[in-house]
Each structure stands twice: as structure tokens, then as C-alpha cells.
């Protein structure tokens with residue numbers, strides 16, 4: 001990664017103001033958002049939003065035309081263009097023709113996308129932002145750090161310094177006072193301005209209306225006081241029907257700021273009179289700038305469903321550490337990465353796409369139902385396709401794709417008795433991490449991998465069989481987890497087989513955009529796991545389970561390889577995660593846990609893939625409860641631990657603080673043990689406690705349950 | 712629905728009152744203006760934008776209030792403290808007022824002033840926005856305005872602060888006797 005980029009990350013994570021403000025906000029946001037959605041069926045609502053926005057994305061040309069026709073019939077002037085340069089020229093032309101000297105603006109990301117302010121200023125026109133946050137950063141000469149809260153990175157002291165300069169008077173940092181100063185300072189700007197420029201939150205084709213939302217009331221003034229109003233609207237804001245407005249407005253304010261509705265919503269349909277009785281000169285610019293190209297891309301079309309609520313930023317464990325500036329200038333966070341790749345260029349997203357740890361938190365809350373992590377993966381894949389893999393990664397994958405060589409190397413490392421960190425080659429293996437003992441120590445490679453230990457286990461003969469997919473971590477670092485699993489399944493009358501030819505699940509390659517490598521891994525595993533007819537293929541690693549259950553198929557689909565898809569589907573149908581299978585066996589009465597045990601309190605960490613991709617969270621809790629543990633939930637139990645495969649190797653400066661936060665939340669429960677269902681999380685969290693001290697035991701659910709089987 | 716509206720509107724710091732007759736409503740408003748220091752100097756005016764409510768009352772009592780004007784201009788609005796206007800609808804589930812604001816005067820009194828007094832007939836409360844959109848269409852109004860609580864911001868350190876560019880107080884006055892303005 002470029003040092004400049006690394007520096008911007010370091011600067012951000014070490015900026016206590018920023019991480020403090022974002023951290024506090026993100027914690028409060030989750031609670032407030034839940035409250036705002038009380039009594040609303042979120043899944044039903046976002047299903048409707050996704051549907052109506054997806055329809056619009058599929059009919060951009062038709063809706064643009066309809067919008068233009070209807071808005072023009074009401075007296076608005078509609079200008080359609082795909083070029084940012086033409087947008088700028090059009091606005092300047094209107095300004096020149098009308099002798100415009102000053103412009104007031106309400107918040108609009110589209111104008112930022114085309115760098116309008118700078119352009120107009122260079123042409124000698126004074127441009128004033130009027131949204132308080134935008135005004136603050138305009139005064140500071142900065143760019144927004146958040147889509148909804150542009151100045152969230154600044155303290156009140158910094159704001160008071162800025163304002164003091166502006167009004168030539170030493171101001172205190174009393175916030176209500178500062179807000180009052182802004183009101184007084186901006187009032188004359190509104191009254192004098194010759195032109196108002198706004199964005200548009202929604203554009204309604206059926207009626208030619210634009211919808212504007214603000215809390216401060218500035219958009220009302222921008223659209224009422226100057227005689228000219230120009231609204232710049234990206235065509236992804238189009239919806240077909242007037243009634244769609246209510247659907248979007250039910251979610252947008254709730255998701256954006258946890259409000260039931262923003263203070264002011266204006267629906268503008270054609271010009272209305274000015275204060276001198278003349279009719280408003282209303283221009284609406286529908287800007288494409290690669291949006292129709294995006295709509296034509298089967299993968300990325302769904303990104304146009306975005307309603308710009310920014311909730312994906314608010315719940316992102318990475319964003320709350322680094323804030324928006326690391327992401328670039330305009331669109332930030334997960335969705336920002338995607339929009340930057342398109343509206344700017346794919347290359348620009350090269351570094352920022354790597355910020356995503358693939359935890360899936362954003363996908364869970366997105367009111368437009370966009371699979372943000374999946375799209376970021378697709379960007380990765382295309383970048384790798386365009387630019388190829390870095391040399392070192394190529395070398396790694398050559399090894400990973402050759403199971404015998406790969407496993408041979410792991411064994412060699414174990415002979416040296418060293419942890420994963422050392423040894424010339426192991427340090428660069430994707431899953432097994434390099435120089436970062438920073439905040440976390442790493443496990444040693446087991447002297448005897450699970451595949452060898454397995455041969456020594458004596459199993460009873462059973463009618464039913466399950467294939468165990470161990471995954472690299474259980475196989476080579478935590479073989480005892482595999483042994484526990486065998487013990488449990490045997491008790492339930494299931495014989496476990498271990499197909500020797502199984503290899504890496506391909507997740508490391510896939511998460512780095514190396515889909516060809518991942519496809520190779522997929523084929524090897526499909527062959528190995530389908531060789532013998534079994535009832536289940538079980539895994540105790542959620543990342544592997546997700547690979548077997550979803551990603552083999554989607555990797556083939558992304559590459560357009562159809563040959564192995566039927567077998568991949570057959571494998572997916574048999575795949576089950578450990579806790580779900582055991583819960584089922586217990587429910588069926590095939591497995592009994594010891595009764596009446598009092599094992600004390602325990603807390604449970606939800607692994608990203610288990611909770612959000614596989615939708616499993618209750619099963620392990622119920623099993624642990626049945627076994628006699630009392631579960632004390634930690635704060636943010638389902639927030640990522642910062643592991644993310646090779647993420648913690650590439651971005652330790654982000655992974656580290658995410659881990660520390662997790663450790664703190666675990667400690668605060670006072671529980672003696674923390675349970676989880678993922679060996680990757682065990683590695684991260686156990687390593688964290690090792691380094692920082694504290695005697696919290698970190699266990700995989702499989703180990704805890706194996707101790708509590710009834711004889 | 713009134714109770715739901717009231718609870719939601721008060722939740723976003725609006726002040727909600729309800730009166731039976733037009734007479735009582737007028738008395739409340741004049742009392743309120745006096746209490747809050749209306750006077751005939753710039754900065755203390757009250758502007759009352761055209762509204763059906765005014766047609767049905769004896770205006771004499773109002774005419775005696777110094778500083779209360781029924782003429783709305785941009786210059787006057789810029790130096791008025793109070794703005795009074797009549798709303799067309801209310802939405803109970805969000806505590807929102809809705810007005811056909813095609814006439815810019817309606818917007819001036821509710822956006823430039825510090826205190827906005829919004830009059831509305833109790834019979835105009837609708838359950839929610841989907842219902843509203845079936846009643847008020849862009850064909851009838853070039854500028855539909857929805858107002859929920861006072862002007863607010865949280866742009867400095869996420870601290871909620873009332874009264875940025877719009878009114879810092881929203882006083883909602885329901886009148887039972889008033890016919891719906893629709």
C-alpha cells in the first residue's frame with residue numbers, strides 16, 4: 001500500500017477527536033436507530049424500497065424522459081447530461097446570463113462530485129454553503145468526512161476558532177452560541193443571493209417533482225429567497241411514482257439520523273412565485289456521470305438503489321475508526337468506495353477498497369438492501385483482473401493452490417516449533433500472519449495437525465456419516481477443536497469422515513480478489529467432499545462454511561464458469577455449521593448434555609460470517625445455556641473482532657483498535673470465559689488477551705460443549 | 712389521532728395547544744404574542760400570512776395589537792420575530808404539519824422568523840404520509856412544505872441544537888371549530 005495512504009490512516013486513528021466523536025456517535029446511533037424503527041417491519045420496508053429503486057435503476061432513460069416532460073410541463077427547465085463538465089458550464093451560463101454574483105447552496109453531494117464550488121469561484125462567483133456542517137468545512141478549507149455529518153471530525157473549539165476569525169471577535173465554544181453566530185452570519189447571504197443551488201433527495205418522474213430534506217431549514221431559504229433555483233440531481237435519485245416518496249421517507253430519516261422525519265421536507269413541482277411576484281427561474285439538471293453504465297452492469301446495478309442515508313458508515317467498525325477523509329473526498333465508507341470506483345474511476349478505489357474487513361454490518365442495516373461487502377469484493381476482483389496480483393501474493397497463491405506443497409510447508413513450520421509469525425515463507429501466507437505481534441500473539445502451528453490426529457481416533461460404527469471440513473486453522477493450529485467435534489458427533493450416532501484431499505477454502509484468495517485461485521480451491525474441495533456419500537458436510541469455521549455454502553457458487557458465477565456449479569450446489573445443500581447441526585441433534589433427542597450444571601457466567605462473541613451471512617446467533621447461545629452456562633451479553637456482541645483473515649496483516653493499525661474495543665467489551669461483562677464459533681476469532685481474541693493480560697478464557701463453542709456431554 | 716400527533720410533535724420540541732372555538736384561539740394567540748413581547752419595532756413584529764381562519768373572525772381585537780401585520784413582504788419577514796400561518800394537514804405518526812406553500816409569503820413567515828405559530832383545524836389530522844399523498848398532489852401545489860418540529864442541527868459535536876436557519880420555536884394551535892382548510 002502507498003505510504004501516503006498508510007499515513008492518512010495513521011493520522012486518522014491517532015486523532016482522538018475524530019475517533020472519539022465517531023465512536024460515541026456510532027454507539028448512540030445503533031440504539032437510536034432501533035428506537036426510530038420501533039413498530040416498523042424493517043425487512044418489509046426495505047424490500048419495498050429495493051424494489052422501487054431497482055425498478056428505477058432498470059428504467060433510467062425512460063424515467064428521465066418522463067421526469068423532464070412533466071417538470072417542463074409545469075414550467076421548469078430540465079437539462080440532461082452525462083458530463084460533469086457540461087453541468088458546470090450550464091450552471092455558469094445561467095449565472096452569467098442573469099448577472100449572478102452570489103450563490104447560496106444547500107447540501108448536495110452531486111455538486112461536490114463535480115467540484116462545482118471551485119469552478120464557480122474561479123469564474124468570480126461567490127459560493128456560500130449554508131448547511132452548518134458544510135459551512136464549517138468550507139471555512140476550514142476541508143472536505144466532508146461523513147455523508148450526513150460533514151464536520152463530525154471537528155471539535156467545538158476548532159469551530160469556535162474558525163467562527164472567531166470570520167466575525168473578528170473572540171467567541172467561546174458554547175455550541176448554542178456558535179449556532180446563533182452561524183444563523184446571523186448566513187442570514188444576509190440568503191437575502192442577498194441571486195441564485196440558490198440545491199441537490200435533490202428524490203426526483204419523481206410521474207409528477208416532475210424534486211424532494212428536498214433538511215433539518216436546519218436552509219433548503220427552504222435557498223429555494224425561496226433567490227429568484228433562480230438550480231437543482232442538481234443524479235439520475236439515481238429518480239423514482240417512478242409520487243407515492244414512492246412516502247416509502248423512501250419512511251426509511252431515510254430513520255436510517256440517517258434516527259428521526260421519524262427531518263424537520264423540513266419540501267416537494268417542489270415546477271416554479272412558484274418569487275417575493276416580487278415574478279415566477280421563479282427553476283432549472284433541474286439530471287446528471288448521469290456513469291450512472292447508466294452502472295445500471296447496465298449486472299453486479300453494480302443494485303448500488304443505484306442507495307438512498308444516501310449513510311447508515312452503512314455509522315455501523316462500520318472501520319469507518320468509526322478512520323472517518324471519511326481516509327476514503328477520499330466525497331463519497332465515503334463502504335458505499336463510498338463503490339461510488340468512487342464508478343463516478344471517479346476504478347483505480348481510485350484501489351486502496352480504499354482494502355479498508356473493508358467484510359464484516360457485513362452495513363449490509364444488515366442498509367434500507368436499500370444493497371450487498372455492499374459483495375460489491376466491494378467485486379471491485380477487488382476487477383482490480384486484480386485489470387492490474388494482476390502483486391508478486392508476493394502470486395507466489396503465495398501458487399502454494400495455496402497446490403495442496404501437497406501448502407500442507408508440506410505448514411508441517412515444516414510446525415517442526416521448527418515456531419509460531420505462524422516466523423519462518424521465511426509462512427510469514428507471507430495469506431491466512432497466517434506476518435509481523436504483527438502488535439497487540440496480539442499468534443498460536444504456534446500444532447506439532448501434529450488434525451489430519452494426522454484424526455487417524456488415531458477410534459470411532460464407533462454408525463449408520464449416519466458426516467464429512468468434517470476442518471479448514472486450515474483447525475487443521476493446523478487448533479486440532480483439539482476438531483477432536484471435540486468428532487467426540488460430539490459420535491455421541492449423537494454420527495460417524496465422522498475426514499476427506500484427506502480437502503484444502504484451503506479459498507477465502508483468503510477470494511477476499512483479495514484472486515477469484516481464479518479461489519475457484520481452483522473450490523474445485524479441489526468439491527471433489528474431495530463429494531467423493532463419499534454423506535448426510536452432512538460440517539464445519540466449525542463460519543468463514544469456511546460460508547465458502548462451502550455460498551461462495552463456491554458465486555465465485556464460479558462471477559468468473560462465468562458453469563461447469564462445477566451443479567456440484568457446488570450439491571455440496572452447499574449438505575453443508576451445515578457446527579452449532580446448527582448440534583442444536584438440531586439436541587432437539588431431536590439424539591444428543592443429551594449434562595443436566596443441572598451450574599457452570600457460571602460466560603459471554604458470547606458473534607462471528608461476522610456466522611451471524612450475518614449464515615444468520616446463526618441463537619443456536620450456540622441456547623446450547624451453552626442448556627449445558628449450564630449463564631450468558632451475560634457483552635456490549636456490541638456482534639461487532640467484528642478485527643481479524644478478517646489477512647486484513648489484520650495488511651492493516652494492523654485498524655485491526656488493532658477494533659480488537660482492543662472487543663477485548664474491553666468482553667472484560668466489562670466480568671465473565672470468566674468468552675465463547676465463539678470461529679477459530680479465526682479465537683486466534684484474534686485469544687492472542688489479544690495473551691498480550692494484554694487478563695485471565696479471560698477464549699474458547700470455541702465446540703470445546704465447551706464437548707466437556708458437557710452426558711455419558 | 713390528536714393525542715398521537717401531540718406526543719410526536721412534542722417529542723421534537725414543538726409546543727402544542729388545542730382550543731374549541733375560534734374566539735378562544737384568537738385570545739390565545741394575542742395573549743401569546745403579548746407575553747412574548749410583540750411590539751411595533753423591527754425585530755419584534757408578527758406577520759400573519761393570509762389564511763382562511765382570518766376570514767371567519769372579528770379582526771378588531773387583533774388590529775389593536777401593535778406590531779401585528781397582515782402584510783407579508785420579504786423585508787418585513789426578515790425583521791419579524793413571529794410568523795403566523797395556517798396549515799392544511801397534519802400527520803399523526805410523525806407529528807408533522809403540511810402546507811401548500813406555493814405562495815412564497817407562507818414560506819417567509821415560517822422560515823425567516825424565530826417563532827412560528829401554526830394554526831390548524833383539528834379535523835385535518837391524517838394518520839400518515841401515504842394518506843397525505845393521496846390528498847395533496849403536485850397538481851394542486853407547486854411547493855408542498857412539511858414541517859416537523861423546530862429547526863435543528865447536530866453538526867457541531869453531535870450536540871442537538873435548536874434554531875439554525877429556521878424558527879427555534881414551533882407553536883402549534885389546533886382549533887376544533889375551524890373547518891378543514893381543504
Ligand code: SF4
Pocket residue numbers: 312315316317318319333334335355356357358359360361362363372373
Ligand atoms: S462489510 Fe463491514 S467493514 Fe466492510 S464496509 Fe461493511 S461495515 Fe464496513
Ligand code: SF4
Pocket residue numbers: 255305306307308309310311312313335362365366367368369370372
Ligand atoms: S448503501 Fe444503503 S446504508 Fe449506505 S447510504 Fe446507501 S442506502 Fe444507506
